[in-house]
Amino acid sequence: MKIGIIGTGFVGLSFAAALGSKGYQVLAIDSDLDKVKKINTGNPPFYEPKLSTLLKEALKKGLEVSSDIEQAVKTSDLIFITVGTPTTSEGKINLKSLKGVAAEIGQILAHSKNKPVIVIKSTVVPETNRAIKEIIEKESKKKSGKDFGIISNPEFLREGRAVDDTFNPHIVVIGGEDSKTINKVKKFYEGFYKNVPYITTNTQTAEMIKYANNSFLATKISFINQIANICQSIPGTNVDDVAKAIGIDPRIGKQFLKAGPGYGGSCLPKDLRALISFSENFGQDPTLLKAVQKTNTQQVENLISFMTKILTRFEGKKISILGLSFKEDSDDIRESVSINLIKKLLKHKAKIVAHDPMAIENTRKIIGDKISYTKSIDEALKDSECAVIMTPWKLYSKLNNKDLKLMKNKIIVDTRRLLIKKKLDAKYYATGLGLK
Numbered sequence: 001m002k003i004g005i006i007g008t009g010f011v012g013l014s015f016a017a018a019l020g021s022k023g024y025q026v027l028a029i030d031s032d033l034d035k036v037k038k039i040n041t042g043n044p045p046f047y048e049p050k051l052s053t054l055l056k057e058a059l060k061k062g063l064e065v066s067s068d069i070e071q072a073v074k075t076s077d078l079i080f081i082t083v084g085t086p087t088t089s090e091g092k093i094n095l096k097s098l099k100g101v102a103a104e105i106g107q108i109l110a111h112s113k114n115k116p117v118i119v120i121k122s123t124v125v126p127e128t129n130r131a132i133k134e135i136i137e138k139e140s141k142k143k144s145g146k147d148f149g150i151i152s153n154p155e156f157l158r159e160g161r162a163v164d165d166t167f168n169p170h171i172v173v174i175g176g177e178d179s180k181t182i183n184k185v186k187k188f189y190e191g192f193y194k195n196v197p198y199i200t201t202n203t204q205t206a207e208m209i210k211y212a213n214n215s216f217l218a219t220k221i222s223f224i225n226q227i228a229n230i231c232q233s234i235p236g237t238n239v240d241d242v243a244k245a246i247g248i249d250p251r252i253g254k255q256f257l258k259a260g261p262g263y264g265g266s267c268l269p270k271d272l273r274a275l276i277s278f279s280e281n282f283g284q285d286p287t288l289l290k291a292v293q294k295t296n297t298q299q300v301e302n303l304i305s306f307m308t309k310i311l312t313r314f315e316g317k318k319i320s321i322l323g324l325s326f327k328e329d330s331d332d333i334r335e336s337v338s339i340n341l342i343k344k345l346l347k348h349k350a351k352i353v354a355h356d357p358m359a360i361e362n363t364r365k366i367i368g369d370k371i372s373y374t375k376s377i378d379e380a381l382k383d384s385e386c387a388v389i390m391t392p393w394k395l396y397s398k399l400n401n402k403d404l405k406l407m408k409n410k411i412i413v414d415t416r417r418l419l420i421k422k423k424l425d426a427k428y429y430a431t432g433l434g435l436k
C-alpha cells in the first residue's frame, strides 16, 4: 500500500515519519521547497521532541519527501491531506490551502487511472469535506465513491508530544459516505494501531467531533482558570488541590485542569473561534463557547492586575519573562499568552528580558529588539525586579535560591505554580492561591 501525505506540519510530518519508520512506503509532499530540503536532511522545520530521530529512521526506510504532488496523487492508495487551516480576519477558518490542494488533486486525477481514497486530517468545520469532494469532482470530472473516495479523519495529537500521540492515539475517527471507503481506511489503521477505539460515522459528524473535542478541552481550562481566580480571593486556598479532588470524580476527569495564564497555541483558540463563527452563521448564539473564550482572553489582564498589586508600577523595571512558547517542549509561540503579556508590559514601559530554551528565534520575529533575549537563566535573572514563570518548562521547576540571588528584587510570579513546594528566599506569588 502506498501512502501520500500532503502538508508537512506537525500532523503531516509526524505521521509521515511514524509510518516511514515502520517501513510503509510514504511520499510526503510540501510545496515549500526550503522545507522539503530541510526535512530531507532529517531536520524538522520546527522543534518537536523525538521527531528528528524518527524522521532520520524513516528517511532510511520508507519515507520520501518532495514537492511532486502529481506523483503522490497518481501512485498513492491513500492520500492524507494535512495542510494548515488558519483563521481568517473574521475568525473563520481559512480554507485556501485545502481548497488549492483539492483542485490540484482533481486536475491530476482527471488524467490518471488511480482511484485513491483522500483522507482529510486538516481541521475543518462541518460540511467542508463535502465542498472538497465537489471541488475534486468538478476538476477531475470523476465521481466520489466510484473513482475516488473521501474520508474525514480528524487528528488529536498535541504539540510537544506529536510522536507519542501519533503512535498511540486515544481514538481514530473515520467519517465517510460509504462503508467500502470507510472500511478501507479502517483496515489500514488496524494494520498500524493495536487496541485503539474506532468511531466510524459520516463526514460531517467526524468534522464536528474535532471541534467538540477541542472546545471541551478549552472549556475545562477556562473553568479551572475561573476557579483559580476565585481561589485568589480566599486566603489559603489552593487551586491545585481543588483540581486534584474534582479530577478524581470520574465524571470530571483529572486532565486539563491545570490553572494557568490561559490556553494558547495553534489549535484551541483558533478552533473555538471557528466554531463560534460557524454556529453564528446558523443563527445560534454559542453563549458557553463565547464565555470560555472571554474567560481565556481576560486571563492576561488578570495577570497584569495581579502583578500590579505586587509591583505597583512597571515603568523602567526589569522584568524577566520565563517561557515564551505556548506550552513546554515546543518552540511554537502562536497565540502564546506570554507574547501577549510582553506586548502589554511594553506598553507599561517595563524593560523585558525573555528566557526560553527553544522559542527565542520565533519570538524575535514578532517582538524584534524591543526586548532582550537570553538562553541563560542567570542572565535572565540578573538585576531583575520580578521573574514571571509563564511556560511550564521543566527547568523552571529547578530554580533555586542560588539562581535567585542574582535578582535585584527577589519577586517571583508563578503562573503555573511550579515552585510552590520550594522554600524560596524570595517573595513568591503564585496565581490560583489565596493571598494571605
Ligand code: UDX
Pocket (backbone or CB within 6 Å): 155, 156, 157, 158, 159, 160, 214, 217, 221, 255, 256, 257, 258, 259, 260, 261, 262, 263, 264, 265, 266, 267, 268, 326, 327
Ligand atoms: C490541542 C489538543 O490538545 C489536541 O488534541 C489537538 O489535536 C490540537 O490542540 P496543543 O495545541 O498541542 O493540542 O496543546 P494542549 O496540550 O492542548 O495545550 C493547549 C494550551 O492549553 C497550552 O497553552 C497549555 O499550556 C494550556 N493548558 C493545557 C492549560 O493551561 N491547562 C491544562 O490543564 C492543559
